[in-house]
Amino acid sequence: MLRRWLTVWCLLGLLLPASAQTLAPGSHELALEHGGRTRGFIVHVPRNYRADRPVPLVLALHGGGGSMEVMARDRLYGLVAQSEASGWIVVFPNGFSRLGGKLATWNAGLCCGAARDRGSDDVGFLRAVVVEVQRRLAVDPRRVFATGMSNGGMMSYRLACGASDVFRAVAAVAGTDGTTDCRPGRPVPVFHIHARDDDRVLFNGGSGSASNTHADFVSVPATVDKWARLNACKGPTETVLKQAGVVCEVRPGCEGGAEVRLCVTDTGGHSWPGGRKALGGKGSSALDATAEIWDFFARQ
Numbered sequence: 001m002l003r004r005w006l007t008v009w010c011l012l013g014l015l016l017p018a019s020a021q022t023l024a025p026g027s028h029e030l031a032l033e034h035g036g037r038t039r040g041f042i043v044h045v046p047r048n049y050r051a052d053r054p055v056p057l058v059l060a061l062h063g064g065g066g067s068m069e070v071m072a073r074d075r076l077y078g079l080v081a082q083s084e085a086s087g088w089i090v091v092f093p094n095g096f097s098r099l100g101g102k103l104a105t106w107n108a109g110l111c112c113g114a115a116r117d118r119g120s121d122d123v124g125f126l127r128a129v130v131v132e133v134q135r136r137l138a139v140d141p142r143r144v145f146a147t148g149m150s151n152g153g154m155m156s157y158r159l160a161c162g163a164s165d166v167f168r169a170v171a172a173v174a175g176t177d178g179t180t181d182c183r184p185g186r187p188v189p190v191f192h193i194h195a196r197d198d199d200r201v202l203f204n205g206g207s208g209s210a211s212n213t214h215a216d217f218v219s220v221p222a223t224v225d226k227w228a229r230l231n232a233c234k235g236p237t238e239t240v241l242k243q244a245g246v247v248c249e250v251r252p253g254c255e256g257g258a259e260v261r262l263c264v265t266d267t268g269g270h271s272w273p274g275g276r277k278a279l280g281g282k283g284s285s286a287l288d289a290t291a292e293i294w295d296f297f298a299r300q
Helices: 001-013 079-086 115-116 122-136 151-162 220-231 290-297
Strands: 026-034 037-045 054-063 089-093 140-149 169-173 192-196 236-245 246-249 260-265
Touching: 026 122, 037 079, 037 122, 037 290, 054 079, 054 122, 054 151, 079 089, 079 260, 079 290, 089 122, 122 140, 122 151, 122 236, 140 290, 151 169, 151 192, 169 290, 220 246, 220 260
Parallel strands: 054 089, 054 140, 140 169, 169 192, 192 260
Antiparallel strands: 026 037, 037 089, 236 246, 246 260
């Protein structure tokens, strides 16, 4: 079914003149050619979208072994509902896959899977996705963001490192920064959310007992320290939220007003706080990750 829809959208893109290649409110499956492969992405346009009013754009990147359809499920992440509430466009790209879009991964440096092993140009693909969406919809080029779960969160960090000219800020959930060469062209606001009891991407680093990749993941503290250095943050860490089950901290005094923010939940494991796991179970109820990420992006 997915391939059939993608084929239809590709044909429409070839047949329609540029002036007609706009998208109505709702969700649309599209595709583009990159690196010799046809790769898909879902675009959700909110009901109140107007072509004469540029709006922010958020790329939401699925976890390793997932797909764009999984990330777009509102009962899991609530991102489509958030798009409708905020009036922002949300795009769900598909990672590198040899199985028709299923069991996809992102080449985020240290992780993961076939995307990493084959050197997939996922930064280039996601740049191309943004260009294609901007061609069809009124997007504010100063307010393009990326967020992701697990391997998708790691990919968000790679975008901050290698595509800071496109992405204003990034937010990662349960996925640390595994890049080895990070040279952002400017200070990039980053927001990290992680459960202390994550059993896949361990809070203090290493290979989680439940990890499918068994990579030696970077720790959460090392990730936050790295971005505090990259953004030249000065001053002691400030606690901005402390309540049952969650603590949030900010590194102050960063160059260019960049914010380095961390929220840690006590429980929830490898999950999206406030959401549900695709294979059953829930994330921590102490924090609504989707709402917090949107608030963070709105401040940038």
